[in-house]
Structure formats: C-alpha cells, structure tokens
Amino acid sequence: MTEIIYKYRTTDNFKNFVDIILNNRLYAAKYDTLNDPMEGHYLYSEGVLDRTILDLIYSQKQQLKLCALSKSPDNFLLWSHYANGHRGVAFGVRIDDVKYPVKEIEYLSDLAVIERYDEMTTKNILSKKLNFWSYEEEVRAFCETGNFIEVNIESLIIGKQMSDQEYGFIRKLIEKVNPKIVITRQI
Numbered sequence: 001m002t003e004i005i006y007k008y009r010t011t012d013n014f015k016n017f018v019d020i021i022l023n024n025r026l027y028a029a030k031y032d033t034l035n036d037p038m039e040g041h042y043l044y045s046e047g048v049l050d051r052t053i054l055d056l057i058y059s060q061k062q063q064l065k066l067c068a069l070s071k072s073p074d075n076f077l078l079w080s081h082y083a084n085g086h087r088g089v090a091f092g093v094r095i096d097d098v099k100y101p102v103k104e105i106e107y108l109s110d111l112a113v114i115e116r117y118d119e120m121t122t123k124n125i126l127s128k129k130l131n132f133w134s135y136e137e138e139v140r141a142f143c144e145t146g147n148f149i150e151v152n153i154e155s156l157i158i159g160k161q162m163s164d165q166e167y168g169f170i171r172k173l174i175e176k177v178n179p180k181i182v183i184t185r186q187i
Contacts, residue, residue, distance in 0.1 A: 002102050005069040005139050007091045008082035025150050028065035028143040042112045042125050053117045060122040065143040072137045087162050092155030095141050100149045103127040105138040153181050160186040
C-alpha cells in the first residue's frame with residue numbers, strides 16, 4: 001500500500017465525483033489523452049531497438065492506462081489547474097501498489113532515451129516528463145486492464161473557494177457514505 005497521495009478534482013461533473021466516493025476508484029486514462037503533448041515520447045539510437053520492439057512498446061502504451069496523482073496536498077498550482085480554481089477537492093488516497101504499480105515521475109531536461117527493452121520499459125517511458133512539469137510532484141498508478149484504479153480514500157480536502165453550501169452538502173454525503181474519510185478545508 002502506498003503512502004497517501006493526492007488526486008485533485010473538480011466537482012463540476014458531480015456524477016464522476018460521486019463515483020469516486022461510492023466505488024472507491026479513480027479513472028485511469030490512456031497516455032495520449034493527458035494534457036502533455038510530449039507524453040509517451042522518447043528517443044532511441046538507431047539499431048538499438050528494432051521495429052518489432054518499437055511496435056511492442058507502441059502497443060503496450062496503447063493498452064496501459066494510468067492515473068496521475070501528486071505527493072503534495074497543498075500545491076497551489078494543482079489546486080488552480082485541476083481543482084477548478086480552488087473550488088474543487090483533493091482526495092487523499094492509498095493504492096495497492098502490487099495490483100496497480102505506482103511510479104514516481106522522473107523529471108528530465110530532454111526526452112527519455114531508451115537503450116534497451118525489458119518488461120518495465122513502457123512504464124518507465126510513461127514515468128518520465130520534461131522538467132517544466134516538476135511542480136506537479138507527480139506519481140502515477142498503472143492499470144493493465146479496465147479503466148479504474150481501486151483506492152482507499154483516507155481524506156478529502158475541500159478547496160478554499162468552494163461555496164459553504166456545496167461544502168456542507170459534500171460533508172453530509174461523506175458522513176453518510178464513508179464517515180471514516182477525514183474532511184478538511186484547504187488552508
């Protein structure tokens with residue numbers, strides 16, 4: 001089981017928000033639907049990887065799903081970008097990292113260079129990003145089948161700009177569905 005890691009979310013799509021709470025799961029997306037246009041790109045030396053290996057890596061990237069989270073519960077920019085300008089939430093979760101491998105992102109000054117292939121190559125490619133994303137302090141959970149990562153929700157941080165009415169509603173919802181979830185307000 002991982003340490004607590006955080007998923008920043010808007011509550012605008014209430015169905016998706018409630019799905020996380022009711023089903024204890026986070027959506028896992030294909031890498032090419034994420035907001036980084038360089039996601040999954042890499043460099044290799046000609047002759048090091050043959051066409052068969054390149055096709056295998058491509059196929060594996062298409063099949064793998066991933067969920068992007070952060071090590072930080074109080075990242076101001078993540079609250080702004082992914083939690084609707086501090087009006088959303090951050091779920092504090094633990095993930096079974098045997099069932100869903102979890103990798104910390106390695107931030108690089110240039111694209112990742114692949115010099116050989118092994119069973120971890122594709123996950124390693126998808127665990128590298130360019131330096132300017134380092135503010136996210138990202139961690140990724142990988143899913144090989146299905147579209148969801150099962151999680152244990154430990155906490156829910158409410159954004160400082162969320163209305164008192166919505167905050168009260170969410171608090172009541174959590175108390176009824178899973179009163180063990182610790183609810184706090186963003187500082």
